[in-house]
Amino acid sequence: MPMFGKRTGRTRSAFGSRLAIGGVIAAIAFFSYWRMRSPNPHTGEMQHVAMSTEQEVALGLQAREEMAAQFGGLHPDAQGQETVDRVGQRLVAANALDNLPWQFEFHLLGDEKTINAFALPGGQIFITAALYTRLQTEAQLAGVLGHEIGHVVERHGSEHLAKAQLTQGLVGAVGVGAADGASGGQMAAAAASMVGNMINLKYGRGDELESDSRGVEYMAKAGYDPTAMIHVMQVLAEASGDRGGQPEFFATHPNPENRLDQIRAAIRKLYPQGVPETLEK
Ligand SMILES: [Zn+2]
Numbered sequence: 318m319p320m321f322g323k324r325t326g327r328t329r330s331a332f333g334s335r336l337a338i339g340g341v342i343a344a345i346a347f348f349s350y351w352r353m354r355s356p357n358p359h360t361g362e363m364q365h366v367a368m369s370t371e372q373e374v375a376l377g378l379q380a381r382e383e384m385a386a387q388f389g390g391l392h393p394d395a396q397g398q399e400t401v402d403r404v405g406q407r408l409v410a411a412n413a414l415d416n417l418p419w420q421f422e423f424h425l426l427g428d429e430k431t432i433n434a435f436a437l438p439g440g441q442i443f444i445t446a447a448l449y450t451r452l453q454t455e456a457q458l459a460g461v462l463g464h465e466i467g468h469v470v471e472r473h474g475s476e477h478l479a480k481a482q483l484t485q486g487l488v489g490a491v492g493v494g495a496a497d498g499a500s501g502g503q504m505a506a507a508a509a510s511m512v513g514n515m516i517n518l519k520y521g522r523g524d525e526l527e528s529d530s531r532g533v534e535y536m537a538k539a540g541y542d543p544t545a546m547i548h549v550m551q552v553l554a555e556a557s558g559d560r561g562g563q564p565e566f567f568a569t570h571p572n573p574e575n576r577l578d579q580i581r582a583a584i585r586k587l588y589p590q591g592v593p594e595t596l597e598k
Contacts, residue, residue, distance in 0.1 A: 339490040340490070341490075342486060342489050342490035343486065343487055343490035345486065346482075346483050346485075346486025346487050346489075346490060347483070347486075349482065349483070349486065350365055350479060350480075350482070350483040350486075351365075353365045353366055353367055353479045357470075357471070357472060358370060358417050358418055359414070359417055359470045360470070360471070364472060364475075364476055365476060365479040365480070365483075366472050366475035366476055366478075366479055367475050367476075367478035367479040367481075367482060368438065368474075368475045368478060370417075370418035370419060370439075370472075371418065373419065373438035373439035373440075373469075373472070373474065373475060374418070374419060374420055374438075374439035374440065375439070376437065376438055376439060377420075377437040377438050377439030377440055377441040378420075378439065378441070380437055380441075381422075381424075381437060381441045384435070384437060384441070384443065385424060385426055385443065388426040388427070388428035388431060388433065388443065388445050389426050389427030389428035389429070389445070389446070390426065390427050391424060391425070391426065391427065392425040392426055392427045392446050393427070394425065394446075397425045397446070397449060398424070398425045400425075400455070400458070401423045401424065401425045401444060401449070401458065401462070402422075402423045404423075404455055404458050404459050404462060405421060405422075405423030405442060405462045405466075406421070406423070407459070407539050408459060408462055408463055408466060408535045408536065408539045409421045409466070410539075411535070411538045411539035411540070412466075412534075412535050412538050412539065414466065414470065417470070419439055419440040419469055419470070420439065420440045421440040421442065421466065421469070422440060422441055422442065423442050423443075423444075423462060424441070424442065424443045424444075425443075425444060425446065425449055426443050426444065426445045426446060427445075427446055428445040428446060428447055429445075429446045429447050429450070430447055431445050431447055432445065432447045432448045432451065432553070432556050433445045433447070433448060434448055434461045434462075434464070434465055435465065436465040436466070436468045436469050437474070438469065438472070438474035438475060439469065440469050442462060442465045442466065442469070443465075444458075444461055444462070444465075448461065451552050451556060452549070452552065453548070453552075454545060454548075454598060455541070455597065456536065456541040456542050456545035456596075456597055456598055457545045457546075457548050457549050457552070459535075459536040459539060459541040459545065460532055460533075460536055460541075460543070460545050460546035460548075460549045461532075461549055462532075463531065463532030463533070463534075463535040463536045463539075463546075464528045464529055464531070464532035464546075465528070465532075466531065466532070466535055467527065467528030467529070467530070467531030467532050467535070468524065468528050470531065471524065471527055471528065471531065473524045473527075473528070476524075477524075525576065526576065526579050529546065529576055529579055529580050529583065530579065530580075530583040532546060533546055533580060533583040533584055533587065534583070534587065537587055537588075537596070540596060540597055541596060541597050542592055542596035542597060542598045543580075543583075543584050543587065543588075543592065543596075544584060544592055545598065546580050546584075547577060547580055547581070550573035550574070550576055550577055550580065551573075553573045554573045554574060557573075
């Protein structure tokens with residue numbers, strides 16, 4: 318149906334006005350996205366983010382109970398809980414992340430089946446018992462937690478939200494701008510969702526690799542041997558074989574084998590002469 322005027326069917330002018338409205342919506346979507354630019358408090362990089370750092374912290378605190386509940390709640394093992402917290406805070410202190418607007422807290426969750434670790438915006442970080450018990454050293458734990466700290470500091474959640482809002486705006490624009498015939502509308506919707514998926518998938522993988530590099534950097538600065546991150550990837554790959562399927566971790570994290578090259582490159586960049594023997598393994 319034309320948006321304005323007499324019912325003229327699929328005329329050139331009706332299509333033209335839909336196109337114009339679509340263009341305006343797309344322009345608004347881009348303008349809002351552009352206005353969300355803000356420098357990262359840690360890296361200085363200009364980013365498009367949908368939340369302030371204060372909003373990120375508030376969201377993280379608000380959502381932490383619910384997220385924990387989905388993975389068995391907080392683990393009753395006080396010693397394990399203390400280890401996760403101590404290693405996490407060692408990474409935070411060694412990298413001067415405690416001067417930043419985020420509040421880092423590290424939690425061991427009771428779920429013994431789901432191999433996973435994740436971070437909420439603002440600094441709430443979680444590891445399940447299933448992943449925790451598969452790790453052999455503190456350095457490996459530091460690798461997992463360092464990766465998750467990377468997601469917080471790089472503000473991936475806020476970036477995703479900004480992108481999702483942009484995508485939503487553009488999908489609306491394409492919907493209005495395209496012809497309203499069944500096939501035209503369907504094609505436009507399919508094209509819009511494909512564009513949306515492409516953007517989000519691409520950034521998703523990029524985010525993981527970025528967090529891996531950050532994790533390597535953070536653990537090394539805290540005195541942990543970053544090659545432990547390679548062992549973490551091996552643990553994940555083996556766990557995937559064991560179960561005859563993919564652990565949950567891979568739903569949000571790309572294939573560990575693909576990440577190994579990038580992690581090795583990050584370690585070489587950090588230590589071109591080889592990793593010092595003095596680091597904690
Ligand atoms: Zn990740």
